[in-house]
Amino acid sequence: MSQSSSSASAYLLVPILLISALTATAVIRGPNLVSVPGLGSAINVAAPLILATYALMVLAVAGRGTVDLAIGPLMAFINVVVVRLATEGWLTSPIATFIVALGLGMMYQFLFALVVIYVRVQPIIVALSGFLALTGINLVILPRPGGIAPPFMADWGAGTSIFSPVLLILAVATAGWYIFTATSFYSNLRMMGYDERAAWTSGVKTDTVRIGAHLIAGIYAGLGAICYTALISSGDPSRGQGVTLTAVTALVLGGVALSGGRGGAASALLGAVSIWLIGYVLATFNFGAIQAFMTQMVYGLILVLSLLLTLLVPLISRYVSFVSPGGAFVVLGIIVTGIMIQVATHGTYTEVGQIAATGDLSEKYFLNAPAQVNLVGPSLSWTQGAALLAGLAILSLVFVARMMDAEAHARRLGLFMYVFILGMVAALFVAVLLESGNLPVGRMP
Numbered sequence: 493m494s495q496s497s498s499s500a501s502a503y504l505l506v507p508i509l510l511i512s513a514l515t516a517t518a519v520i521r522g523p524n525l526v527s528v529p530g531l532g533s534a535i536n537v538a539a540p541l542i543l544a545t546y547a548l549m550v551l552a553v554a555g556r557g558t559v560d561l562a563i564g565p566l567m568a569f570i571n572v573v574v575v576r577l578a579t580e581g582w583l584t585s586p587i588a589t590f591i592v593a594l595g596l597g598m599m600y601q602f603l604f605a606l607v608v609i610y611v612r613v614q615p616i617i618v619a620l621s622g623f624l625a626l627t628g629i630n631l632v633i634l635p636r637p638g639g640i641a642p643p644f645m646a647d648w649g650a651g652t653s654i655f656s657p658v659l660l661i662l663a664v665a666t667a668g669w670y671i672f673t674a675t676s677f678y679s680n681l682r683m684m685g686y687d688e689r690a691a692w693t694s695g696v697k698t699d700t701v702r703i704g705a706h707l708i709a710g711i712y713a714g715l716g717a718i719c720y721t722a723l724i725s726s727g728d729p730s731r732g733q734g735v736t737l738t739a740v741t742a743l744v745l746g747g748v749a750l751s752g753g754r755g756g757a758a759s760a761l762l763g764a765v766s767i768w769l770i771g772y773v774l775a776t777f778n779f780g781a782i783q784a785f786m787t788q789m790v791y792g793l794i795l796v797l798s799l800l801l802t803l804l805v806p807l808i809s810r811y812v813s814f815v816s817p818g819g820a821f822v823v824l825g826i827i828v829t830g831i832m833i834q835v836a837t838h839g840t841y842t843e844v845g846q847i848a849a850t851g852d853l854s855e856k857y858f859l860n861a862p863a864q865v866n867l868v869g870p871s872l873s874w875t876q877g878a879a880l881l882a883g884l885a886i887l888s889l890v891f892v893a894r895m896m897d898a899e900a901h902a903r904r905l906g907l908f909m910y911v912f913i914l915g916m917v918a919a920l921f922v923a924v925l926l927e928s929g930n931l932p933v934g935r936m937p
Contacts, residue, residue: 504817507746507762512824514769516831521776526836532654534768536723539658540567542764543665543716544739545746547709549760551615552743554705555685555752558615559743560604561736562622563713568732569626570596570717575639575727586644590718597714601706609699623736630729639727648722658719665715669757672708681705685752737788741795742767770794 524530544563551558560566570593577583583592600622607618648657672678680701684691692698720732746763748755771787779786 504747504759504762505820507759507766508817508821508824510745511762511766511769512828514766514773515828518769518772518776519828519832519835521773523835525772526832528654529652532650532652532656534772535654535656535662536649536658536719538765538768539662539719540716540723541735541738541742541768542662542761543712543719544735545742545760545764546665546669546757547712547716548739548743549746549748549755549757550705550709550712552748552750553681553685553752553755554702555688556608556615557750557752558608559619559740559750560601560622560709561616561619561740562600562626563739564732564735565623565626565630566597566600566713566732567717567720567735568630568729569600569633570714571721571724571732572630572634572639572727572729574717574721575641576633578642579639583642584644586642589642589644590714593718594711594714597710597712597717598707599710601710601713602703605703605706609702627730627733630732634727634729637726637728637730641721641725641727645722645725649725658722661715661719665712666757666761673756677701677704682753685749685754687753737791737795738767738771739764741791744795767791767794 519526522530525534544567547563548560551560573596574583574589574593577592578589583589604615604618604622607613608615680691680696681704683694684696684698684701688698691701721727724731742763743755743760744750744763745766746755746759746761748759748763770790774787774790
């Protein structure tokens with residue numbers, strides 16, 4: 493169990509580190525992201541991808557290498573049907589819209605499950621057939637982009653506020669998954685994903701569990717189609733095709749096992765947000781006519797590198813097993829939040845590098861002391877310096893203690909202990925030289 497938990501930690505640490513680096517880069521490259529309209533627009537744009545990744549995650553956990561390549565065309569199919577019905581005046585109620593969207597997603601996934609279970613066709617073949625079929629059906633329903641979304645979605649995709657119906661849908665979808673993980677059905681689902689034959693011999697009704705997984709995936713696909721419709725406020729039969737590649741890449745990047753048995757909302761969310769941030773960062777660079785090519789090339793490279801990284805995770809987990817994903821998320825989250833606050837309050841600085849003395853932001857964000865910025869380099873107040881040194885000291889102490897504990901259980905000293913001892917001896921010699929005055933410090937010739 494300890495080895496499996498260590499591997500799970502390693503799989504989560506990779507997207508946590510990546511999303512932290514990407515968020516910091518995105519904020520620095522595009523400061524407009526750190527604003528109410530910027531965050532609101534980001535939520536609206538990323539929501540369909542996140543929900544599509546949730547749908548793929550449920551199917552991946554179910555095992556058999558089930559990766560629904562038709563997730564993008566399925567969302568586009570629901571989108572064009574909803575828009576076509578709304579344009580004809582047959583669909584105006586929010587409740588009716590949700591029933592149609594979720595019903596279409598569940599019906600397709602139910603048919604998918606029946607073909608896999610009873611016709612015994614490989615899931616990848618069914619998914620590819622669905623991709624081709626839905627792509628053609630979408631063009632029959634709506635030959636070209638157009639139409640009007642239901643009237644109640646008029647302001648959903650505006651992005652003028654962070655707290656929007658799209659964010660509520662994301663929150664409900666994520667909370668619903670965690671409520672689902674507390675049920676015995678989820679335990680049976682993971683058991684089936686790890687080893688379907690062993691689950692069947694243990695009394696698990698594997699066919700029923702697989703159908704249930706597909707129905708849940710259909711719900712997520714329907715919710716993603718609603719967010720997609722709210723984003724573009726019309727119908728588009730072709731844009732959903734690009735969602736498939738990005739969603740599969742996000743799934744792998746988040747550490748979800750395509751072989752089954754491992755995955756969750758946290759992994760899918762981290763992977764999807766990372767993919768969106770990659771696209772956002774690439775958009776800040778002007779590649780001209782090859783912008784789309786660069787984006788797709790980067791997605792493909794990330795997919796290949798992520799698959800290769802899964803082979804190294806068992807080796808990496810031996811050295812990072814003492815690192816908690818939750819702790820890493822908190823520490824990196826504080827650092828990234830500090831960068832976001834710095835970018836958001838950058839406008840309060842004057843040309844000479846001094847922050848406005850009458851700003852409430854300095855009292856709120858800079859620990860009751862305005863940050864002093866000069867042309868040579870940033871200088872901190874005593875409160876900020878003490879807080880920074882205390883944080884670094886605590887992190888260093890925890891890191892050293894955990895590494896020493898890991899080394900104590902080893903049969904022989906590892907590289908860390910030799911480096912640590914060498915560093916302590918070097919620090920001792922430096923301290924002795926400083927005390928004796930033989931080491932000049934700060935003296936001008």
